[in-house]
Amino acid sequence: MNDTTTQHPTPRRVRVRAPELIGKGGWLNTGGKQYTLADLRGKIVVLDFWTFCCVNCLHVLDELRELEEKHRDTVVVIGVHSPKFAHEAEHRAVVDAVERYEVEHPVLDDPELATWKQYAVRAWPTLVVIDPEGYVVAQHAGEGHAHAIERLVAELEAEHGAKGTLRRGDGPYVAPDPEPTVLRFPGKALLLPDGDFLVSDTTRHQLVRLAADGETVVRRYGSGERGFVDGTAEHARFSEPQGLALLDNATVVVADTVNHALRRLDPATGEVSTLAGSGRQWWQGAPTSGLAWEVDLSSPWDVAVFAGKVWIAMAGVHQLWTYDPADCTVAVAAGTTNEGLVDGPGADAWFAQPSGLAATADRLWLADSETSALRWVDLDGVVHTAVGTGLFDFGHRDGAAEQALLQHPLGVTVLPDGSVAVSDTYNHALRRYDPATGEVTTLATDLREPSDAVLVGDDIVVVESARHRLTRLRLPEETVKVEAVAHRTQRAATEVAPGSLRLEVIFQAPPGQKLDERYGPSTRLLVSATPPELLLRGEGADPALSRTLELNPSISEGVLHVSAMAASCDDTASNSGSAAGANEYPACHVHQQDWGVPVRITDGGADRLPLVLAGMDESL
Incomplete structure (x- = not known):
């Protein structure tokens, strides 16, 4: 051990004063109080630059939960919401997202990316660590850094505890009051054979069975507490469930998103079991096929039965996987894990957070949310794009498919005539693509973050996620005319x-x-x-x-x-x-x-x- 190490028991760090936290939208989860960095002096501050469309950002939210709990009296996590899509710059949408994903720390709403620019951030998500004296000591882009930050926090606690610059005690987080709605940010819906609806009540970690009126609760499945537990309807636990698909035996496959698993529900008995997933998140280098319960998955967002298998929109790794009920195996079907829009054979295709699936006899339709695209897979496994151009172009524009624009769609529904209804989530609209004409039209507007829809006779029932309800609409003979709007992501x-x-x-x-x-x-x-x-x-x-x-x-x-x-x-x-x-x-x-x-x-x-x-x- 040399003299320098003896004199400096903790690593030497670059002393860069942290820029001030600025956000035109103000602060959330603080009881109405506005904060500056000076107010946080004495605490170890972790800035989480995130946006709620980004599945990698949602992964980091989950990674940080243990750190927040373990170091609650010394660490303050601040979410700096930095939007990509136009909808994400709306303050109401940020308020909804903070509740939807159970963000239990203060959030600064920065719609103009002012703090993002001050910290020279280039990617979602990015984590920045600030020491108790107000200096930046580390920056990490992407996922998988919780272990490193945990070690750094321990060092900072020891260093600043010895210096007398560490201030212990409660942080600035103030929990909002819960809202007494029947559903809370529902994700997907399924029409059961008896005419009831099964809805993934995502924020409450439950599945809810509603009567044919779409309002009356028949039964709840799951205790309502976040967790990964099989068993009876009263004791089973989910974690932010999303997609639902009906199997031939009248049981339901559930995309249990934050548990990185597929679960099975028997609606008749209420029994919940696990079909696939170890409960761990898939990382590069892990197996991509094998016995279903031994293979790691990554944020499965939706499921659909196509060509004899259950297809999985694996949003967390930008791929499509399949589950084979015959031999209880899973495997990658399409996608390289690279994020983008590339068509072609499944092994070469690129996706960006596939989040909605719907099958016909010869096509699997999918909502590729981060590219604002409607895409499809044929029976040979080749990927095609119907609407959408890439990661940074979005808007609300009808017309020929090559010119039409969507904004972060999350759901697709096949209509009786073979056309496709798209839950155009961030445009608050229901859109329609007609493969016969190649035209995109608008079916309905003024829906609040529609995330899925199901057909019921001549009606379509839409999951209005941010209005916490199902909304029944009559399929119109003529589309609604809306003014065209085009956007490009506002990043310098x-x-x-x-x-x-x-x-x-x-x-x-x-x-x-x-x-x-x-x-x-x-x-x-x-x-x-x-x-x-x-x-x-x-x-x-x-x-x-x-x-x-x-x-x-x-x-x-x-x-x-x-x-x-x-x-x-x-x-x-x-x-x-x-x-x-x-x-x-x-x-x-x-x-x-x-x-x-x-x-x-x-x-x-x-x-x-x-x-x-x-x-x-x-x-x-």
Whole structure:
């Protein structure tokens, strides 16, 4: 041990003063009080830059729950809501999302991305740690960093406890009063054979059976407490259930989203069992097929029976999976885990949070929410796009499919004539796509965050998630005319110089961990572009986390799609003081993030693009 280590028992950190927290929408979950960083001095502050459309952000919310509970008297988590879609900039929508996902910490509503820009954030989600003296000490992009932040928090508690700069006690969180509605942010609905409705009452972690009127409660399934428990209707537990599909034996498959599992409900007896999923979230490198209850899943959002199997919209990893009831196995059916819009054979296709499914005899329709797209899979497993252009274009525009726009749809419903109704969630509308004509029209507006719909005779019953109800509509003969609106995600483009651009993904293994190269490379970098012509050189996958790209000077602007992964393992040899004391099987942790970086080609622009995956950020 050298003298420097002896003098500094804790790691030296870059001393960067944290910028102020600014948000035009104000604060939520604080009892009406507005806060500044000065009010939080003495606490360890974790800023969570999130947006409620982003499934990776929802994963991080769940990762942070244990940290918040364990360090409740020293740590304050602040959610900085930073919208992507136009709807997410509406204050009422943020209020709803905070309740919907049981966010139990203060949230700053920042619709203009003011704080996002001050902290030089480039991706959802991003976590920033601020020490009790108001200095930024770490920044992490993506998921899987709770373990590293836990270690850092322990170090900061010891360091600032010794200095007298740590202030213990209750934080600023004030729980809102619960609302006494029958349903609370319902997700999906299913028409049962007897005419009743089964609804996933997502925020209350239950399934609710409603009579044919869509209002009268017949029975509730699940205790109403978040958890993963099989058993009777009164004792079973779910965690934010979503999609529902009816099997031939009259039982129901449930996409138990936050439990990363498929459950089975027998509506007659109320018995709940587990069909698939270990309860753990799938990470890169884990098995993608096998016995259903042994394989990890990732935020299954919807389910549908197609071609003899249960298809799963695996929103958490941007894929479609299947569950085979005949042999109780699961497997990937389509998608590479890269986020985007790419058609073709299932093994090559890209999705972005598939969230709604509906099957016909020869097509599986899906709502691909983050690309604001309606897509479909044929019987050969080939993926096609009917409506939608990519991650950053959205709006409300009817007309020819190639010009039409949706905004983060979550549900699809096949209509009697073969056309498709789309629950166009962030446009608060029900839209219709006609494959025969290639036209998109609007069936209904003024719906509040519709997330699904089911046919009942000549009517369509819509799940109005943010109005906490089912709404029955008569299918109109003529569509409603609405004024066309188009949007592009309001993120400032990074100005880069034509020619060579050095892309560097910055990853520093958290304290007490190291990259483990025993079985090959532990990092991976994948790069592509929209339009593809933007990149003359540098696309594709490689283990190195830095790469020189060659940009096409004839393309004025576009988007660089960057996906990075790094796996670090506990450095048990250093923790124990000797290799002999090391654990032969150290715990390993996967850090991964996808970036969509809008770029503008201009003389005098930057020739280096740094992206922080994990570690301290010296660029603020």
